[in-house]
Amino acid sequence: MVKPAGSGCNLDCKYCYYLHKDKLLSLPEFKRISPETLETFIRSYIEATHQSEIVFTWQGGEPTLLGLDFFHQVVELQRKHTPSGKHIANDLQTNGLLLDDEWCAFLRKHNFLVGVSIDGPKHLHDEFRVTRGGQPTFDRVMAAVKRLKAHKIKFNTLTVIHRRNAKYPLDIYRFLTRELDSPTIQFIPCVEPKSFERVAPGHWDKASMPLVGSAAARPGSPDSVVTDWSVDPDDFGEFLCKCFDEWYSRDLGKRMVAWFENSVGLWMGLPSQMCVFSDICGKGVALERDGSIYSCDHFVYPEYRLGNIQDSAMADLVFSERQLQFGRNKSDSLPRYCRECEYLFACHGECPKNRFVRAPDGEPGLNYLCPGLKRFFAHANERLRVLAARCAARTP
Secondary structure, eight states: OBBBTTTOOSSSOOSSSSSHHHHTOOOOSOOOOHHHHHHHHHHHHHOOOOOOOOEEEEEOOGGGGHHHHHHHHHHHHHHOOOOOOOOOEEEEEEESTTOHHHHHHHHHTTTEEEEOOOOOOOOTTTTTTTBTTBBHHHHHHHHHHHHHHHTOOEEEEEEOOOGGGGHHHHHHHHHHIIOOOOOOOEEEEEEEEEETTTTTTTTTTTGGBBTTGGGGSSSTTOSSBBBBTTTOOOHHHHHHEEEEEEEHIIIIITTEHHHHHHHHHTTTTTSSSSGGSSSSSSOOOOOOSEEEEEEOGGOGGGGGEEEEETTTTTTHHSSSSSHHHHHHHHHHHHOOHHHTTTHHHTTTSOGGOOEEEEOOOOEEEEEETHHHHHHHHHHHHHHHHHHHHHHHHOOO
């Protein structure tokens, strides 16, 4: 995941896990990736990727702040360094505010897949997703979606599920499907320890980890380990259950909801398409604008810096023993409570960045979302078994 503008953004979302990175990493204020670093990255990434399709993922911050000239440069460099027999694909995650007709013409011409961040209907979206001046953004995002549709650009939606909007699962799901008509839906649970701006994941004080299910392991309590806007584990589980029921009864086979499609695959015994449910991790490395590579998009902390592509070959950093161990640690660090769980095959302890509570037996390192995840897996289990059997029967 490339962060060409670093944490630079035209929004001021209170729950954002990335806005503080410039200060944390001692980088200067908003500044773009240099032309030299950009070309080094594009060339190195193409050389190191052996598949016929090479996917570039542009994120932020807000990458469109760099302007169209920057992305014209991107596609020219990709064309320059791509050998015959290889195909380039680009993904762009955006808040949509800067997408005008000129942008859309470019995105359509170069076949970009666009991810639009939207947190539900107006009253829920504008809860946190506001401009630097505190102004709501819902109407501007909806205008951007309208333009994307008018230009026939492939898009999907990314919705952060936080403490407030988690209470409205059907409002959100029906808005995304019936009003926005999003073909692909991603739900991202907002989970942030109060120390997230300064303490790297995995470097928490184990002695201070609260017991799962306690008030300190939920948002809203004075002694809570998480921010007030983090999603409540039980609420997140209920959110998934309600949305799954709606998807199963109305949209099965018609609309892609990443959580549910991925679950069907897991029940079939297939590898997870979502990194958070894989048994190992480490494939989602992040490139910051100064050329530094970090172990994961959610692990952009000094402790997880692998090196810089201007000093070392990118493949050497990504496939270093340090990064391979980072990937293995996901499985190696599971508490016994997880290893004995009937849903281990589907969950694998979810994302390591969320493992900061204690299991019922007191062992540290349980995932904060565990109660909600188990609730969803139990709720959907029988229907997932049926779907998996049907899909397997149709597979040659």
